[in-house]
Amino acid sequence: MPKRPVATILAVLSLLAAPLVVFPITTARAANALTAADTDKDGTLDKAEVDAAAGAQFDKLDKDKDGTLDKVEVGKRLSKTDFAAADPDNDKTLTKAEYIAAADKAFAAADADHDGTVDAKELHSKAGLALSKLIK
Numbered sequence: 001m002p003k004r005p006v007a008t009i010l011a012v013l014s015l016l017a018a019p020l021v022v023f024p025i026t027t028a029r030a031a032n033a034l035t036a037a038d039t040d041k042d043g044t045l046d047k048a049e050v051d052a053a054a055g056a057q058f059d060k061l062d063k064d065k066d067g068t069l070d071k072v073e074v075g076k077r078l079s080k081t082d083f084a085a086a087d088p089d090n091d092k093t094l095t096k097a098e099y100i101a102a103a104d105k106a107f108a109a110a111d112a113d114h115d116g117t118v119d120a121k122e123l124h125s126k127a128g129l130a131l132s133k134l135i136k
């Protein structure tokens with residue numbers, strides 16, 4: 001069987017199941033973000049790793065390659081309020097610098113013990129999940 005229909009069916013199933021399994025999905029997102037962004041494999045994310053991952057994520061999200069992200073490209077990664085906060089020049093788009101600054105802010109919020117890194121436990125918090133969404 002070709003791969004694509006199976007993936008589509010799985011995607012539909014996971015959408016249907018989403019309300020029932022919100023916690024495992026968010027946990028998986030945090031775990032994925034940690035695995036993907038932790039380039040020195042020390043089990044935590046530092047600011048440089050977050051900046052690099054946010055920059056890569058920005059490039060991935062910028063589908064029309066115009067160098068900015070509009071609300072459609074950002075999707076649900078930022079709430080309306082957080083998007084506005086991330087867009088200080090209020091031009092309704094985020095440059096890469098604005099996007100990375102938003103990730104830095106999310107990083108600071110997630111670093112509950114202020115040791116300059118976000119570990120797995122911190123990444124599984126509400127603030128950590130918000131950070132995960134911006135970097136993976």
Ligand SMILES: [Ca+2]
Pocket residue numbers: 038039040041042043044045046049
């Ligand atoms: Ca690391």
Ligand SMILES: [Ca+2]
Pocket residue numbers: 062063064065066067068069070073
């Ligand atoms: Ca764009």
Ligand SMILES: [Ca+2]
Pocket residue numbers: 087088089090091092093094095098
């Ligand atoms: Ca802007």
Ligand SMILES: [Ca+2]
Pocket residue numbers: 110111112113114115116117118119122
């Ligand atoms: Ca920490």
